Amino acid sequence: MNSAENTGLAGKVVFISGGSRGIGKAIALRAAADGARVVIAAKTVDPHPKLPGTIHETAEEVRAAGGEALPVKMDIREDDLVDAAVARAVEEFGQIDLLVNNASAISLTPVSATPMKRVDLMWDVNVRGTYTLTRAAVAAMKEGGHIVNLSPPMSMNPVWFARHTAYTISKYGMSMCVLGMSEEFRGAGIAVNALWPKTVIDTEALRMIPGVDRRATRKPQIMADAWHALVQQDPKQVTGQFLLDEEILARVGITDLQPYASDPEVKPMPDLFVEGPGSLFDPQ
Secondary structure, eight states: OOOOOOOTTTTOEEEEETTTSHHHHHHHHHHHHTTOEEEEEESOSSOOSSSOOOHHHHHHHHHHTTOEEEEEEOOTTOHHHHHHHHHHHHHHHSSOSEEEEOOOOOOOOOGGGOOHHHHHHHIIIIIIHHHHHHHHHHTTOOTTOEEEEOOOOOOOOTHHHHSOHHHHHHHHHHHHHHHHHHHHHHTTTOEEEEEEOSBOBOOTTGGGSTTOOGGGSBOTHHHHHHHHHHTTSOTTTSOSOEEEHHHHHHHTTOOOOGGGBSSTTSOOOBOTTOOSTTOTTOOO
16 A cells, blocks of 8 residues: 555554544554554444444454554543543553544535434534543643544535535534644644545445445545654644645655555545535535
8 A cells, every 4th residue: 555654653642533444443553553552432342233343343453453452432422431531541551642533423414304413413423522532632642742633624615515514514613623722732732633535535434325436436544644644744833734635645755646546447536625526525
């Protein structure tokens, strides 16, 4: 795979929410390849009937990849469970160096088709969950720490709201945390950035959305490699930024993105919140 060869994360403690599958799992394995100590915090302890992957299965793969692993059951909507997960990580590893706010809920539905229960879920996981976990974890971080939210650049183009207002508000809430927290934590030397895929990523969640051509996607590994490159930037210089995976990879000299393609013969689609022709969610 086309990835940055660097062992700069050896011994670092990486806390990942929603790390049992998809992009979160890919990041866990990328960190493990450097010899990092990875906390996999998610709800899935037992196999899900529709979604593969558990925290324990990911932990085994992390260890096999060369890292240390701590699987922790955590529902990001429950403050006490979040606090307990962070406390368990600190008990095991002493501190937290890198936080990945990956857990997310999605419903690409208009107002008329989005009941309040679904609105509450997206708000509680995406916005409140990100805030709650960051609030708990930052107390265990030191200068040089790095927080990455998997959230988009905030375009005020109304087309990104018209089709799924609740989801957009919730993801932009994660991005607003980047704006505020990057400034708040700047003096402590802790970076806060947003990372988002330029193209659609083939994850388990995507497969539950009807009508998606999985051939026109990229593998989660591109986000893992982009995250790996991002968290090794100087946290005093790179903070409060909204970065696409292609942009950060280009900074470290990775420009051949074909190995990440789900199907090298099919051009990948621009992702949600990335404006341009050819997107599945094309606002044009």
